[in-house]
Amino acid sequence: MSRILVSYPELCIGCKKCEKECAIARDGVSRVAIWTWKDETGRHSVPMQCRQCDDAACIAVCPTGALRRAPGESGLVEFDEGDCVLCQACVEACVFGGIRYVGDSGGIVKCDTCAGEPKCVAICPKGALEYVDADEAALCAKAAAADTLKEAYGRFLIL
Numbered sequence: 137m138s139r140i141l142v143s144y145p146e147l148c149i150g151c152k153k154c155e156k157e158c159a160i161a162r163d164g165v166s167r168v169a170i171w172t173w174k175d176e177t178g179r180h181s182v183p184m185q186c187r188q189c190d191d192a193a194c195i196a197v198c199p200t201g202a203l204r205r206a207p208g209e210s211g212l213v214e215f216d217e218g219d220c221v222l223c224q225a226c227v228e229a230c231v232f233g234g235i236r237y238v239g240d241s242g243g244i245v246k247c248d249t250c251a252g253e254p255k256c257v258a259i260c261p262k263g264a265l266e267y268v269d270a271d272e273a274a275l276c277a278k279a280a281a282a283d284t285l286k287e288a289y290g291r292f293l294i295l
Contacts, residue, residue, distance in 0.1 A: 138209050138210050138211050138212075138269075138270045139210070139249070139252065139267055139268060139269055139270060140187075140188055140267070140268065140270045141185060141186075141187070141188070141247065141249065141254060141256075141257070141265060141266070141267055142265070142266045142267075142268055143182065143183045143184075143185075143264060143265050144263070144264050144265075144266070145180065145181070145182040145183075145264070147262045147263055147264035148170065148181040148182055148183055148262065148264040149181065149261075149262055149264075150170055150172045150179070150181030151261065152170050153259045153260065153261065154166075154168050154170070154183055154255075154256035154257075154259055154260055154265060155168055155169060155170055155256075156259075157255045157256055157258070157259040158247075158255055158256050160255075161250060161255045162245075165238055165245050166245075167185055167186070167245050167246055167247040167248070168183055168184065168185040168247060168256050169183075169184045169185070169233065169236070170182070170183055170184070171184050171233065183256070183260075183264055183265055184232060184233045184234060185234055185246075185247040185256070186213060186230075186232075186234035186235065186246045186247040186248075187232050187234055188211070188212055188213050189213070189232075192205070192213050193229035193230060193231070194213065194226035194229050194230050194234075194235055194246075195213060196229070197225040197226060197228075197229040198225060198226055199221070199223060199225065200219045200220065200221055201216075201219055202215060202216050202217070202218075202219035202220040202221075202244075203215055203216075203226055203235075204216070210252075212248070212249065213246070214248070215235075215244065215246050215248070217243060217244070220243070220244055222237070222243070222244065224237050224244070226244065227244070234246055234247065249267065252267075253267075254267050
């Protein structure tokens with residue numbers, strides 16, 4: 137069975153330990169970002185990384201095939217830097233901010249689940265990130281996290 141990263145925004149405290157751990161594991165460039173905002177109900181934080189979408193817009197818009205579905209059971213969205221022309225269409229297409237262009241390093245970055253052992257999950261002190269079997273419950277949790285972000289999107293101020 138394939139595995140997915142699931143985030144629980146209600147548990148995220150915005151400590152950014154996941155960002156730091158990811159950067160350490162990935163040559164100084166984190167593949168996860170914590171989005172933090174304030175609204176009338178308080179301060180909120182959400183871990184943002186590639187959601188490995190079933191209908192991945194990034195794959196659909198990539199003109200070179202640098203983003204593609206991995207063969208086999210994992211079904212992860214893979215990125216091949218060698219095929220990328222840095223057009224950034226994938227960055228624009230990803231509604232979750234899971235793909236970023238990092239100008240200093242000159243490239244596109246996205247989560248690759250650390251080859252099945254995501255460092256961000258291991259370091260999170262509140263359990264706001266989990267790497268779980270992609271069963272129905274996990275897919276529902278993934279959808280709920282997306283709904284939380286969607287609900288907040290129109291009214292947040294990034295800090």
